[in-house]
Amino acid sequence: MNKYIIKGYLVIIIAMAIAACQSAPKEPQHEAVVTKDSTAGRTVSPSDTGYAEVNGLKLYYEVYGTGKPLVLLHGSFMNIPMNWGQIIPRLAGTHKVIVAEMQGHGRTRDIPREIGYEAMADDVSGLLKHLRIDSADVLGYSMGGGVAYQMAIRHPEQVRRLVVLSGTYAHNGWWPDVEASFAAITGDVFKGSPIMTEYARYGNDTAHFNDFVKKVMSADLKPYDWTKEVKNIKAPLFIGLGDADGVRYEHALELFRAKGGGKMGDLHGMPTSRLVILPGTTHIGMMMHADMWIPMVSDFLDSDLSTAPPAF
Template sequence: MKRHRLYLLQVAVIVAGLASCQPQQREGASTGSTNMDTKQTLKPTKTGYADVNGLKLYYEVYGEGKPLVLLHGSYMTIPLNWSRFIPPLAKDRQVIVAEMQGHGRTKDIARDISYEGMADDVSGLLKHLKVDSADVLGYSMGGGVAFQTAVRHPQQVRRLVVLSAPYAHDGWWPDTEASFATFTADMFKGTPIREQYDTFGNDPAHFPDFIKKVVSIDLKPYDWSKAVKSSQVPLFMAIGDADGVRYEHALELLRAKGGGKQGDLHGLPKSRLAVLPGTTHVGMLQRTHWLIPMITDFLDSDLSSKPPTF
């Protein structure tokens, strides 16, 4: 328990840094996103609630260009998860950011939280915004939602970026997977996660139920290997070398997507894998100086299988 409390304190330090430039918000107010280098606030061009599958799904839109959807991790919100990512990505893209069921300003409903259900919510949001197809980027829980969005709604996903997320429950390291059952509301006392939960107008008395409901999605076995491996949506997957996701799990997917061959001889696969050095699961959110160039290169690149020329 002490080890997991220490982990959450580390989470608190990182997400506090990510959101340190964010002003306090009233319920329903847009957050804006802060460029952590210049500390200038980028305002959304549009905010609102989409009526999808019984939810009033809160979303923000930034910038113009090809649409890119960002999906946050467990317990997170737009400012906690994406403050470092939105400004550089919105320079030449339309960045669509949502808060999933029960998170932030999207109030919970009498429905189980599931990866499949949240993927259907993303599909509904794109329809609400009249976006036919978008690139989808998900982190941790959001990565699972991204996988499921590509599987369940492939016509709406152009390219897929997954950070620090498995496509089967045993893709986590065994001790990581075992730790989920130990999470309690008390472990979040004094963290930005708890503070934003209250700030965005949620019932503080419901917080323990929120923790249990969110963690429940990782307490039951799931395996999307067949569907994810056979998906035709090009994928860029990134994990840290000290992440919660097993190396072999990520490599298995890359091989299924055409990797495991010398590109100079056989051409490049349409999908990619990066293992970031010195990077933990939560620390992935601090690696924008590495990730943003890799993400934009993947999204903008010609994914032909021709070998490189000199």
């Protein structure tokens, strides 16, 4: 195991957390943040906040904007302001944006239950029922991408369209060195970082921080493979990753081909699903390059995805 790979991976996570924390105002323990898009100067406040009691969990959520419902699912160790603080204002103008903090993250307290993709998907399903939303578009990033896949597998009737950014549907979807690094990630490497600061800011006991990190990482330390299930997902799918991501290109391509890709659209018509590989973009950089993927995702969510006829 290359210690420099681990160190580089952690440094970029912490850098992302620092940038996110600097851009988002500090708030009291249970008060929703007013998010700001620094690129356009827009600020938005939530129209609804609260806790949904689902599956023995009090799941914290916020709702912004109006329009078609769009659920955003954050990555490992993140919370709403850290992952979505600069992104919510850019989507809330055209969508009803629903953001939640997964088990043990942010303002959602942990419970005596494993942290797993299936359970978190069931929690999101319960949140939509709590909000009386029949179906929504679901966008997941990294860990949230796995939750998004499981939402479409376990609760297909609640998913209109699916967006997965830098997420995998099998444990070997990561590059081998990335997958091997997961076992070395503990709470010690985050000591003094914004990730630990955010953990404490929401009232969590830092004495349990290492247990929290280990519990989150446990979801990726157990082999999983949903290849068969994701290929049968009926919802149109947008797959996004960076050209320097932790996700293997072949992993994304295999699913895209199963969803109708891999053919010349001028001859055979366009598939209802889409694939994008962003240039100069790492796994963590996916959130930093939102200016590239937000227009693509918005077009995907808003477009008529009827298969286009051949051009000639």
